[in-house]
Amino acid sequence: MPHDVYPAPGGPLTLRRAGAADALPAAAVWLRAFTAALPTVRRAHDDDGVRAWFTHVVVPSRETWVAVGEDGAVAGLLVLDGDELDQLYVDPDRQGRGLGGRLLALAKERRPAGLDLWTFQVNAGARRFYERHGFRAVEETDGSRNEEREPDVRYAWRPAV
Numbered sequence: 401m402p403h404d405v406y407p408a409p410g411g412p413l414t415l416r417r418a419g420a421a422d423a424l425p426a427a428a429v430w431l432r433a434f435t436a437a438l439p440t441v442r443r444a445h446d447d448d449g450v451r452a453w454f455t456h457v458v459v460p461s462r463e464t465w466v467a468v469g470e471d472g473a474v475a476g477l478l479v480l481d482g483d484e485l486d487q488l489y490v491d492p493d494r495q496g497r498g499l500g501g502r503l504l505a506l507a508k509e510r511r512p513a514g515l516d517l518w519t520f521q522v523n524a525g526a527r528r529f530y531e532r533h534g535f536r537a538v539e540e541t542d543g544s545r546n547e548e549r550e551p552d553v554r555y556a557w558r559p560a561v
């Protein structure tokens with residue numbers, strides 16, 4: 401059942417929970433957005449590994465949402481895992497027009513007590529985006545604990561009291 405339908409630039413988008421048929425289109429968006437945003441980060445998994453991860457792990461076992469256009473194409477995705485915002489990716493063609501903000505608002509609605517997330521330090525666009533949406537950097541690491549061996553930063557958002 402759709403959670404939300406809204407008139408995005410480029411045509412209406414529906415936000416809804418992902419089903420099995422969304423796994424490969426969502427993986428394709430993840431791959432395109434990762435490659436565009438993080439050209440210097442060495443990915444820990446190849447394209448087939450990312451597709452298998454979406455098919456067998458992300459969609460079946462995590463709270464996965466997709467934004468879908470009228471033509472059925474996936475424009476963006478949000479993955480929540482416990483209190484973590486695990487993944488937030490918008491197709492490069494759809495970025496900068498409010499979809500990321502919409503998905504982040506949905507994440508806060510689903511986790512009103514607060515959210516944590518990790519992002520790579522080099523991802524200046526994502527860092528600015530999260531900071532604009534009320535997240536604070538709370539921890540930085542040298543990357544030795546993540547699969548990509550890339551320095552990262554943990555962000556936290558807590559609701560105003």
Ligand SMILES: CC(C)(COP(=O)(O)OP(=O)(O)OC[C@H]1O[C@@H](n2cnc3c(N)ncnc32)[C@H](O)[C@@H]1OP(=O)(O)O)[C@@H](O)C(=O)NCCC(=O)NCCS
Nearest residue numbers: 433437488489490495496497498499500501519526529532
């Ligand atoms: C980070 C990301 C999810 C943001 O998604 P997005 O759809 O571009 O986000 P928005 O459009 O809501 O906001 C982005 C910018 O567009 C602008 N914007 C917001 N709404 C807009 C609208 N309706 N029209 C035009 N511009 C708008 C904002 O000024 C915002 O600027 P900011 O980046 O300085 O905050 C997206 O850029 C992305 O997928 N990046 C690659 C993957 C990634 O890095 N993910 C996070 C890893 S943890």
